[in-house]
Amino acid sequence: xxxxxxxxxxxxxxxxxxxxxxxxxxxxxxxxxxxxxxxxxxxxxxxxxxxxxxxxxxxxxxxxxxxxxxxxxxxxxxxxxxxxxxxxxxxxxxxxxxxxxxxxxxxxxxxxxxxxxxxxxxxxxxxxxxxxxxxxxxxxxxxxxxxxxxxxxxxxxxxxxxxxxxxxxxxxxxxxxxxxxxxxxxxxxxxxxxxxxxxxxxxxxxxxxxxxxxxxxxxxxxxxxxxxxxxxxxxxxxxxxxxxxxxxxxxxxxxxxxxxxxxxxxxxxxxxxxxxxxxxxxxxxxxxxxxxxxxxxxxxxxxxxxxxxxxxxxxxxxxxxxxxxxxxxxxxxxxxxxxxxxxxxxxxxxxxxxxxxxxxxxxxxxxxxxxxxxxxxxxxxxxxxxxxxxxxxxxxxxxxxxxxxxxxxxxxxxxxxxxxxxxxxxxxxxxxxxxxxxxxxxxxxxxx
Amino acid sequence: xxxxxxxxxxxxxxxxxxxxxxxxxxxxxxxxxxxxxxxxxxxxxxxxxxxxxxxxxxxxxxxxxxxxxxxxxxxxxxxxxxxxxxxxxxxxxxxxxxxxxxxxxxxxxxxxxxxxxxxxxxxxxxxxxxxxxxxxxxxxxxxxxxxxxxxxxxxxxxxxxxxxxxxxxxxxxxxxxxxxxxxxxxxxxxxxxxxxxxxxxxxxxxxxxxxxxxxxxxxxxxxxxxxxxxxxxxxxxxxxxxxxxxxxxxxxxxxxxxxxxxxxxxxxxxxxxxxxxxxxxxxxxxxxxxxxxxxxxxxxxxxxxxxxxxxxx
Numbered sequence: 001x002x003x004x005x006x007x008x009x010x011x012x013x014x015x016x017x018x019x020x021x022x023x024x025x026x027x028x029x030x031x032x033x034x035x036x037x038x039x040x041x042x043x044x045x046x047x048x049x050x051x052x053x054x055x056x057x058x059x060x061x062x063x064x065x066x067x068x069x070x071x072x073x074x075x076x077x078x079x080x081x082x083x084x085x086x087x088x089x090x091x092x093x094x095x096x097x098x099x100x101x102x103x104x105x106x107x108x109x110x111x112x113x114x115x116x117x118x119x120x121x122x123x124x125x126x127x128x129x130x131x132x133x134x135x136x137x138x139x140x141x142x143x144x145x146x147x148x149x150x151x152x153x154x155x156x157x158x159x160x161x162x163x164x165x166x167x168x169x170x171x172x173x174x175x176x177x178x179x180x181x182x183x184x185x186x187x188x189x190x191x192x193x194x195x196x197x198x199x200x201x202x203x204x205x206x207x208x209x210x211x212x213x214x215x216x217x218x219x220x221x222x223x224x225x226x227x228x229x230x231x232x233x234x235x236x237x238x239x240x241x242x243x244x245x246x247x248x249x250x251x252x253x254x255x256x257x258x259x260x261x262x263x264x265x266x267x268x269x270x271x272x273x274x275x276x277x278x279x280x281x282x283x284x285x286x287x288x289x290x291x292x293x294x295x296x297x298x299x300x301x302x303x304x305x306x307x308x309x310x311x312x313x314x315x316x317x318x319x320x321x322x323x324x325x326x327x328x329x330x331x332x333x334x335x336x337x338x339x340x341x342x343x344x345x346x347x348x349x350x351x352x353x354x355x356x357x358x359x360x361x362x363x364x365x366x367x368x369x370x371x372x373x374x375x376x377x378x379x380x381x382x383x384x385x386x387x388x389x390x391x392x393x394x395x396x397x398x399x400x401x402x403x404x405x406x407x408x409x410x411x412x413x414x415x416x417x418x419x420x421x422x423x424x425x426x427x428x429x430x431x432x433x434x435x436x437x438x439x440x441x442x443x444x445x446x447x448x
Numbered sequence: 449x450x451x452x453x454x455x456x457x458x459x460x461x462x463x464x465x466x467x468x469x470x471x472x473x474x475x476x477x478x479x480x481x482x483x484x485x486x487x488x489x490x491x492x493x494x495x496x497x498x499x500x501x502x503x504x505x506x507x508x509x510x511x512x513x514x515x516x517x518x519x520x521x522x523x524x525x526x527x528x529x530x531x532x533x534x535x536x537x538x539x540x541x542x543x544x545x546x547x548x549x550x551x552x553x554x555x556x557x558x559x560x561x562x563x564x565x566x567x568x569x570x571x572x573x574x575x576x577x578x579x580x581x582x583x584x585x586x587x588x589x590x591x592x593x594x595x596x597x598x599x600x601x602x603x604x605x606x607x608x609x610x611x612x613x614x615x616x617x618x619x620x621x622x623x624x625x626x627x628x629x630x631x632x633x634x635x636x637x638x639x640x641x642x643x644x645x646x647x648x649x650x651x652x653x654x655x656x657x658x659x660x661x662x663x664x665x666x667x668x669x670x671x672x673x674x675x676x677x678x679x680x681x682x683x684x685x686x687x688x689x690x691x692x693x694x695x696x697x698x699x700x701x702x703x704x705x706x707x708x709x710x711x712x713x714x715x716x717x718x719x720x721x722x723x724x725x726x727x728x729x730x731x732x733x734x735x736x737x738x739x740x741x742x743x744x745x746x747x748x749x750x751x752x753x754x755x756x757x758x759x760x761x
Contacts, residue, residue, distance in 0.1 A: 078726045081512035100513065107517030200727070201707065257603070257623045260709055401514050408728045419711040437530060 029062045031055070031338060031345050034083060035095035036076045037068035039266035040296035043289055043362035044068075044095060050357075051349045058348070062341055067091060072262040074203035077404075084109040090335035092342035093349075098133045098327050099204065101143045102401040105136035111334040112140040116343045122351060122368075130367035134329050137401050143329030144350055147364025149285045150323040150390035151209055153177070157307045159279040163187040169309055173316045174217070174243060177280070181252045184279040193252045194280040195268055198244050199415035201260040206414055207407040208324050208397065213282055214240035216395045217313035217322040220448070222406065223398035229446040230398075230406065230439045232432040239314060241417045241424035248418035254278075256418055270297040273306065282311065285387035289363040292381070303382050310390060323390040326397065327367070365391070405438040499742065506736035512729035520732065527736035536712050537720065537737070544696065544716040544744070547631060552695035555635035557688060560642025564650055565672075567643075579643075586640030594704035597633035598622070601705065626706045626714035633701055638694065642687055649683035650676070685756035692748045696741060717741045 033052070037045040045068050052064035069079050077100060083089045084104070096104065104110050113134075117123045126145065134143035157167045163183040171177045181193035197210040215222065220236030223229070231237075247253040254272075258264060269290045272278035274297055281287075291299040310321035330346045332339060348354065352370055359366040360380040365388050366372040378384060397403055413431045416422035422430065436442040506527055510520040531537045563582065567575045585593060600606045601621040608618035621629040653676055661675050677684070699718040702708065708715035708723065715723070717737055725734025 074727055078512065078729070081517070081729065085512075085517070103513045106515040107511070107513045109513075109517070200709075200723075203727075255623075256710055257620065260707070262707075404513065405728065405730075415709070416711050419709070419713070421711040421713070 028337060029341070030065055031062060031093060031342050032065045032067055032091045032333075033093040033095075033345065034067040034069060034080060034091035036073075037070055038072055038076070039263060040270050040290045042296055043294075043358065046294075046361065047354070047358045048349070051345070051354055054354075055345050055348055059341065059344065062338075064345065072203065073205060073265075074200075074262065077203075081107075081109070084333065084335070087335045090333050092333050092336035092338060093345050094331045094333055096143050096329050096331040097204070098143065098145070098329060099208075099397050099403055099407070101134060101329065101331065102137045102399065103404050104331075105138070105140070105142045106401045108334055110136070110142040111332040111336065111339060112136075112142060113144065113332060113343070114141050116332075117141060117144075120347060122347070125352075125368045125370050127367060127369060130327075132399075133327060133396075134331075135399075137399075143331040144346055145327055145329050145367045146350065146355070147359050147362065148325050148327035148367055148391075149365055150325050150387045150394050151213055151282065151284050151311065152323060152387065152390060153309050153311055154273070154281045154283050154287060155307050155309065156273070156276060156279050156305055158305060159184060159188060159191055159276060160307075163279070168307055171309065171312050172320070173312050174214075174314050176312065178243070178246060178252070181247070181280060185252055188279070190277070192254050192272065192278045194247060194282075195254055195259075195272070195278055196244065196247055196282045197259070197265070198248065198253075198411075198418050199256075199260045200408075200411045201262045202264060203262070203411070204404075204407055205265055207410045208326060209283055210244070211240055211410050211414055212324050212395070212397070213311050213322065214243055214314075216324060217311060219314075219317070221395075223400070224446065225398070227446065228400075229444055230435055231448060232435050232445050233428075233447045235448070236314075237431070238424050238428045241413060241427055244414055245417050245424055249420055253418075259418065260415070274299045274302070276305070285365055285383065285390075286363045288381055288383060289361065292361075292363070294361055308383055308386055310393070319393050321390075321393050323394040324397070325391065325394040327364075400439075402439045406435070409434050409438055502735050502738050502742070505732060506739045508732045510731040510735065512726070512731060514729070516732075517729075523732070527733050528740075530733065531736060531740070536715070539712060540715050540717050540720040540737075541740075541744075543627065543714065544741075546627060547634070547698070547702075547716050548692060548695050548748075550627075550631040551634035552638065552691040553688065555631065556638040556642045556691050556695075557684075559635060559639045560644075560687075561646045563639065563643045564646035567647065568650055582640045582643055584640075585637050588637075590637075590700045591704065593637050594633075594701045597629075597636070597701065598705050601629040601633070622706050623710055626710065630702050630705055630714055633705060634695060634698060637701065638691060641694075642691060645683055645687045645690075646680070649680040653679050681756045685752050688756075689749050689752045692752070693745050696745050696748075717744075 033048055035044045035048055048066055048068075052066055055064055056062060069076050071079055077097070080094060081104075083091060084107070090109070094110075096110070101110070130145040130148065131141070133145050133148070134141050136142045153171070155169055160169055160180065161167050163180070164187065165180045165183055169180065171180065177194070184191055184193040196214075197206045199206055202210070212222070215236050218236030218239055220231060220234035222231060224231055248256055248259065253259065254264070258267070261267070268278065268281060268283070269287050273281060273287075274291070288302060289295055290297045291302040311323065313320060313322055330349055332342050332346065336342050352368065355366070355368050356371045356374055356377055358364065359371055360377060363381050363383075365384070366377055371377055372388070398406070409431050413427040416427045416430070417424055432447070435445050439445060507522055507524060508520040509516045509523045509526070511517045563578065567578060570578070588596065598605075602608075603620040603623070607621065611618040619625060657679070658671060658675060661671050666674065697718055698716070699722065702714060702716060702719055703722070706714045708719035718741065721734045721737035721741065724730050724737060
């Protein structure tokens, strides 16, 4: 264990040192920017390189040290936290997932931005929900939204047609989705009928693209925001796990071993979908970022082959469809010695020009109103309108600092069901039992 | 029987050398231990320090994120209570013991001893070839060995390809039999160490003792049990302890091959500790698991020292 601890600590330090921050000790005028670069996700890297150049040209004497953290989603959070723990490694600017803002603000890793945005004329271009996404539990602002996202079903039109499913596909309930997957299974043996992310390997991707896309289509949710209590013992929870069981134990999904690979998300977007080996994929609005010309796996026909349809609710109950939204922000490290310059970097990275460029290249749903209405953005990607319209039915993850812990427990429940170690009922009970510990006591839990 | 063991006893007592008490013994003892001080300081800083900090950390709610990351609170035995109520933890303890007994105590030790004995009588060429092959697994960096084992046991890996040649459809080892796969991998990787230790120990068994036992009519098995094993029991004890401690802390091999899965089916304590500390951000809980691992290691070490009494002759 000690070895692991030190190996990880050394790894984090080495990652920072290798990317050049060792020079930082000599000079005070260094802005260290930490972000994720992994597999097919290279858009942030390209973007930060470009912003760094602009920043250095505008601010003579300052150097930007980019720290691209090469890690899958879960490992990225871990490495970022480890860097944040010590002042010598803590970054000045961080690429921060909205779901971690409250938790990391509580941890004291992030600096409040309220006094900065007061004097920032662009701030009025951000809609209220985007502003709220960056708030901590104390109501202060900790992150500036780079873009948001929604989730829906992607499907391969050819494969569905071949299996005898009518295209454009219009599933009205979970059963319709599963029925289509069964038809694909019967008609095309070499094709994986459906993918719903699941298990610990995928990290938050399993919870959000997988489980919550199901649960928020039932009559239940994870958290009752009016009473501020977490919900245990809901029927929707078990029903959602039932779908996971049917897909993975019923031979409709990818093999469990592949699905548990932390790299599986890259495989889906970079290989399975372009190669026509996956018929239906419950996934994010950002998928085309891989397939456009500047993407990691360019695929010129993607819009001809792939169709997209909103995820139906469990039994088609109103509003008929559901989605989940998250998004990433830029945040300011609390241990930064150059907060003003770091803020200038954030401002520059998120001005109209740079936001537009990023939202197009990473196929984000734009949050800045001036970007969202810009023809360059609206024309860039034919799916923009479809996914932007899902904002009407979308849900947000419970806005509390303990959410990441709950998310872990959901992944554990999913994995035990998909591997057949537990039935959906048993897994839901394990989740219910662990819930009080995760959310800080039984007083924060209500049982249905 | 006594005629057999007699020469052994005198032989080793002779090696101890005479030592008679002298005046000013205390001063001399202090003088003699002075050169040890630097190494003791190093041990204290780099071994005792982390042990104490791990012990302390296990009583806090230290965390990577959330309010506990800003300032960890002392929570007493909460982490331990939580662990012992958690079926996953109890399963991990069992898997760790299974992994330890299967791969280190039985696998590496018995196989290492067997190889060492066979190689003593083997032809020089055979010795060289077998020795090289076995040691190759051991000198590979752990991460390389882990990937090699992953490729070997993978569903479409070398093992199943070989089995397919003889018409057997092999199981998906890493998924269906994860513990067997990681145990075999660790046996493969660690046997060389035991083999080298036992080879060295066996050359120390004097030929005349073995010969006289043979003249007394002791067969191969009897010679092994009454002559060879007692004479090399120091090496056995040391080797058991080293392989045990090494195996208890195996992380890379399992993490690369199965990541503790599927589900929790190969999640030994180091994997569980990593998951709690670095995936689920609960450093305190992860440290508590590490502390328990430390205790398990200490218990095994004490048992070996007591049972095999390496220091007494």
